[in-house]
Amino acid sequence: MPQLSLHAPIGPLTLTEEDGKIISLDWGWGRDQTETPMLCAARDWLDSWFDDPKAAGPFPFPLEPFGTDYQKRVWQALCAIPAGEVKTYQALAEEVGGSPRSIGQAVGRNPIPILIPCHRIVSRNGLGGYSGDGGVEDKLWLLTLEGAPLPSKA
Template sequence: MPQLSLHSPLGPLTLSEEDGAIIALDWGWGRDQTETDVLVAAREWLDKWFDAPSDNIPFRLAPFGTPYQKRVWDELLKIPAGEVRTYAQVAAAAGGSSRSVGQAVGRNPIPILIPCHRVVAAQGIGGYSGDGGTDDKVWLLELEGAPITGILRDQS
């Protein structure tokens, strides 16, 4: 499986591709570095995204997961940059419960590109599985200009 890493404000990130689609984004530097057209496009897009977040992903995403997880991840892709939804709101759109949505969000194999950081708890920021945990989530939301002041205040 081809992989390509990049330096980011959150530290090193590694993209993985299969059959012309991005299937994973992981924290850390990958062992193998292969410059395929898709991986180079994704790396360039992310470099620009960290300067000016956008929702227009010009390459295919193909995360591995259950049909339910994929439904949840499809709902995450509908959340515009700079906005947040609660786990309950995503559950209302995708089906299931807040807890099942939280589990699907936590298993998102392509964070940032599938914006799981835009999902928050009803009473606070919620969790985040990136290397920096909720600090990374807050940083990503602030980068996008999301209204998180009230969310962070509710956390105390």
């Protein structure tokens, strides 16, 4: 599968493509680098997103994350949250079904972070967790970049 890495403000990121769709975004520099038209376009979009998330708009290319039907429903709902906004685990659970815990598990297994904006899900008592390489620090950085309201700790 073709991969392409980029330097991002939160560290190196690697995009992976399969059959013309993005299937993962990972922290770190990938071993193999292949400049396909899709990966180059996705890299360029990410560069513009890191410059101004609201101006970049939603990710315009096809995503194909591997996961269960429930996880895919959660990830689809994440994509509907605009840059600069947040939603709680509870609110997302009410929207797609399940519990805040099952939402947290699906969010934590998101294979395409940032593009499927799992950083926009917060706890009612604070930020909640984040599985990016820098953990909650990366989540805080991404939310701040977007100008999102930051939840206060209870």
